[in-house]
Amino acid sequence: MAEVISLKDVWVKYDKLAVLEAVNLTVNEGDFLGIIGPNGGGKSTLLKVILGLIKPQKGEVKVLGKIPEKAHQVIGYVPQYGPSNIDFPISVWEVVLMGRLGTKGLFQHYTDEDREATHKALEIVDMLEFRDRQIGELSGGQxxxxxxxxxxxxxxxxxxxxxxVTGIDTRMQKEFYELLEKLKSEVTIIMVSHDLSAVSVLVDKIACLNGKLHYHGSKELIPEDIEESYGCPVELIAHGVPHRVLHKH
Amino acid sequence: MIELLQYEFMTNALVAGLLASIACGIIGVYVVVKKIVFISGGIAHASFGGIGISYFLGINPMFGVLPFSLFSALTMGTISKRSDVPEDTIIGILWSLGMAIGIIFIGWTPGYAPDLMTYLFGNILTVPGSDIYLMLALDAVIMGTVYVLYKEFMALCYDEEFSKVAGVPTEKLYILLLCLIALTVVVMIRVVGLILVIALLTIPAALSRQYTSNMKIMMYLSILFGAIFTTTGLILSYYFDIASGATIIIVMATAYLLNIVLQKWKSVSGNRVDS
Structure with a gap:
């Protein structure tokens, strides 16, 4: 299978503090990888390294064989916190249209194709009726x-x-996860989440990150990894087969 | 009123006011929504260095101020993006540095520095025809740039991180935006002067935000408000024989404050009707 994302011996330090230590990660085409880990474990940093927003002090990052800065046409990104300036004069429609930026060059204006894609994307998240609202006039979940x-x-x-899914109601969460199920066949997904039960049902592979990455290229994590990452034993759901995160114990 | 237009200085003044309103209407919206008022003030005040050097070299200060304000925009943008020092510290330092350079050069210039107050506080009634053409050219550059990079500037101002992920060269664009602010400062020097530029950059845009959430409409409204305020200020300053730059600012600030009171009063009385 084709390698989509590869990180080799990646180190990120803020001042003297190492946030990512010797992280190696390979994500193949069609993978759905869930990343769990405690606060401050470097989960967001890892995503930002893949996005090219943070340059690692050491190590190599490739997205579809290119450096992250050259891979903007193929990457979609949902940040943990959207922009904080919610009084900005921009409509829902314009925010979504902005997602087409990566597919266009400088100086090019948006075309009908961009507008059709925007219409479709708003339909998918069930927000088309709010298209003309100013972004601050929505609730956090919307x-x-x-x-x-x-x-x-x-x-x-x-x-x-x-x-x-931070701040999103249960119904929409469910719909979003169903959407990911559908997308999974065409898109390679990495999801950082605290929602362990959702992660364990949805994803094919799980990694646990606390500075060091514990990942065995599978959906199983050994309890020692999790205990080391979180600094304490963590109860993970391990009832039915689809929910199994831990190996049998 | 009409007989005022018979004077060339008066028509020049009206045109200058309109040209300044266009530049600050467009760029002021970015300054307000991206919350970069302080760096804009820094660029404007640091441009005083260009005035000082022009006096020293004996050239038209408008031509001296143009490269110097662009240079200060580039320096502030580059240092604030690249260094670990907080942005407002850098701006504060360069703000004063530019002014200090200006004062030193004026001190070195033999004799008296004529019209110095004009550049600091503006005098719309003395705008020569040649400056009108310069303002017109700068307005054209500003409008052209914003037209072709509208979607990028909007993305940059709203969500810099996402824009970067989407491959937009955010750092270069930010510095370009600062350069457009520098050009706007040059356009406005004759009208309100370096010191008062900030009011013209922020008030019309902030006022228009009260009436619309659409960035394009905000720009048109800001231009309209700017034109109304500069013209009103100009007429008042002529009849009462007071400084035009300061009059324009007082007209603007009064309108803005009145608007706040009006909005407040509307929402309070609206609540009363509801309850």
Whole structure:
């Protein structure tokens, strides 16, 4: 299978503090990788390294064989926190349209194709009726749905989700997870999440990150990895087969 | 009123006011929504260095101020993006540095520095025809740039991180935006002067935000408000024989404050009807 994302011996330090230590990661085409880990474990940093927003001090990052800065046409991204300036004069429609930026060059204006894609993406997240609202006139959860639409509008090959369902109600969460199920066949997805039960049902592979990455290229994590990452034993759901995160114990 | 237009200085003044309104209407919207008022103030004040050097070299200060304000925009943008020092510290330092350079050069210039107050506080009634053409050219550059990079500037101002992920060269665009602010400062020097530029950059845009959430409409409204305020200020300053730059600012600030009171009053009385 084709390698979509590869990190080799990646180190990121803020001042003297190492946030990512010797991280090696290979994500293949069609993978759905869930990343769990404690606060401050470097989950968002890892995504930002893949996005090219943070340059590692050491190590190599490739997205579809290119450096992250050259891979913007294939990446969709949902940040943990959207922009904080919610009084900005921009409509829901314009925010989603912005997701088409990566597919266009400088100086090019948006075309009908971009507008059709925007229409479709808003339909997917069930926010079309709010298209003309100013972004600050939405609730936090509705806003997050708009950011999800923005990440889908460019038909990305790789989707990076940083706790995408924060603040979203249960019904929409379920719909979003169903959407990911559907996308999974065409798109390679990495999702950072605290929602362990959701992660364990949805994803094919799980990694645990706390500075060091514990990952065995499978959906199983050994309890020692998790205990080391979280600094304490963590109860993970391990009842039915689909929920199994831990190996049998 | 009409007989005022018979004077060339008056028509020049009206045209200058309109040209300044266009530049600050468009760029002021970016300054307000991206919350970069302080760096804009820094660029404007640092441009005083260009005035000082022009006096020293004996050239038209408008031509001296143009490269110097662009240079200060480039320096502020580059240092604030690249260094670990907080942006507002850098701006504060360069703000004063530019002014200090201006004062030193004026000190070195033999004799008296004529019209110095004009550049600091503006005098729309003395705008020569040649400056009108310069303002017109700068307005054209500003409008052209914003037209072709509208979607990028909007993305940059709203969500810099996402724009970067989408491959937009955000750092270069930000510095370009600062350069457009520098050009706007040059356009406005004759009208309100370096010191008062900030009011013209922020008030019309902030006022228009009260009436619309659409960035394009905000720009058109800001231009309209700017034109109304500069013209009103100009007429008042002529009849009462007071400084035009300061009059324009007072007209603007009064309108803005009145608007706040009006909005407040509307929402309070609206609540009363509801309850």
């Amino acid at each position: 806003r997050q749905r708009v950011f999800i639409a923005r990440s889908l509008v460019s038909d990305p090959k790789v989707l990076l989700l940083d706790e995408p």
